[in-house]
Amino acid sequence: MSRRSSRSSTMDQGEFILECKAAYLSMFDSIKEKIESQDSLLEALQQTGRNPSVKVLKKYWTNDTDELSFDDFVDICRKEPVTTSDDLMKAFRKIDINGDGYISLEELHKILTSKGEKKSKSEVKTMIDEVDENRDGRLDYKEFCKMVMSTTEESKKMQRKMMERKEKKKKQEIERRVGTPSGSRKSSLLSIDDLPRPSPRVKKDKSRQSSVSRSHKLDEPKNLREWTHTKSKGSFFMEDGSLICHQYDFNLPDDSKIWITMQPQKASRGMDSNPVDTSVFILRDRPDEDGNLLVAFTEHRDGRGKYGVSCDLSAGKYYIMPYTTGCRFKSRKSESEKEAKLVSQDKGGKYVITKAFRKVLEDIFDYSDLDGNGxxxxxxxxxxxxxxxxxxxADEEWQVVEDRIDLEDGEITKAGFLQLNxxxxxxxxxxxxxxxxxxxxMGYNKQLIMDQACPFQLDVYTEDCDDAELDVVRVDSYPTYPGDLSFDDIISKSFIKHGEISRVKGMKDLCMYTYKNDGWASLVLDNKSHTRVRVELDCSRSENVISNHDSLQRTLRVDPGxxxxxxxxMPEDEDRDWQVKCTETIR
Incomplete structure (x- = not known):
């Protein structure tokens, strides 16, 4: 249930609480009974059509939680959305054990046997048959969604009937005790006692903990093929420990909805590892009335490492800034003494480039061909x-290029680029x-392995503007923006705005914000005091994580204001769940 729903009419509010009450009474005899375990909380939320992750559960059931009331349960349902298409896709992939894009009778029976209410194979087959439109005895994603949604609706109907029976029995018992004739007055299923009251719960986390689920499926626009598509390549480069990358101007002549995706491109002789995270920040060319430059940034990704973001933009000029956290993309610690051979002499004594070097040059040409036209x-x-x-x-240098190699329509071919070298x-x-x-x-080491560069693909789609321009303007470190803001300042503010706040013990004006998305988590310290603060952070108890620093324990100095x-x-192993745990100590 969204926050917007909580502000809706009294009728909608009442229907929402009735739905929560019906789900609650499907497990308990009265709403006065308490939820006494995390498993019971999960089951109760599932009764409402919600399928919370471990991260969500631990947000409400901490180490200090002993029980939750019905009011708490209603509050949680109000904050947490019902199952989305992303959730269904994750569930589908989890059940689809062999990864063939279908759920078989055996796969569905196995998951239903291992969790929740046990079902026989014949019962599972009946469930499949009811939604199996093409009669192939298995479920594709569309059929699976139909089955889940129909099952959820049937469950809610049964919960409502069960609640009505319990309420009727309760009413008859009251009437029997006080002597009021049955049926003399009509009662509502929703009473004043059912309405939520402020929760008395107090959170007492001693360390900042958050479980983070694995990647989601990007929810790209359904009619994307009809949108205008502009694309460009680019690369991140590591230079003396600093990040350098291609940066873009984006000119939008008309108001439009946009969809931007970005993903890493694996080099043919690159590092054999998980993909580098590659995200995009969209900035205005001047601050808005509130002094903000940031418009939006990519937070959601698919299993291949592609991040995406959708937003509405007014006509104007924008900056598109690629970004990577540095968790998987760092300066090399050492260089091999052995050096690959780049040049050899043929039988005539002419110097020629080696086969291995030629292959690398072909890759470099492809990365530098930013518009991908060959x-x-x-x-x-x-x-x-x-x-x-x-x-x-310079003009004279370009003239030398034109004189020494053949161009095609004024542009260098791949063969010409090899010839230049x-x-x-x-x-x-x-x-x-x-x-x-x-x-x-270009990011290669002495073994001709790309380990200090990460090529990426940037795609921009516009729904209502046919002549938007995506222009590469530089390959450099991030500039300073209006108001003397650095790019790190802008990123920090965005993480603060979208993150969860927690005050650092011992400092009234020092807060830590934990921001999480589909691919990584970021910890930001915000010092509003007038003195410099030394903070020791310990993230060593985190599970299955790597960071942008060599150590998970470090002491930082945070300047005033x-x-x-x-x-x-981010996860060290993308195929496993991961958890961030951090404690802070003032030094």
């Missing part, structure tokens, strides 16, 4: 040159210093 324009070559040499391509090897008589400068700048991103944390 060619490198002068602007794309200029961005490549700025990255590898720090200088723009072979000419450089020949001109230097086999000296590879400049060639290695190019490779190191400032915010600081203390940690980014």
């Amino acid at each position: 060619f490198m324009s002068r602007k794309e070559f200029n961005l490549f040159n700025i990255r590898t040499s720090g200088e723009e391509v 072979e000419l450089e090897a020949e001109d230097s008589e086999g000296d590879t210093e400049d060639l290695w400068t190019t490779l190191v700048s 400032s915010t600081l991103i203390a940690y980014h944390l």
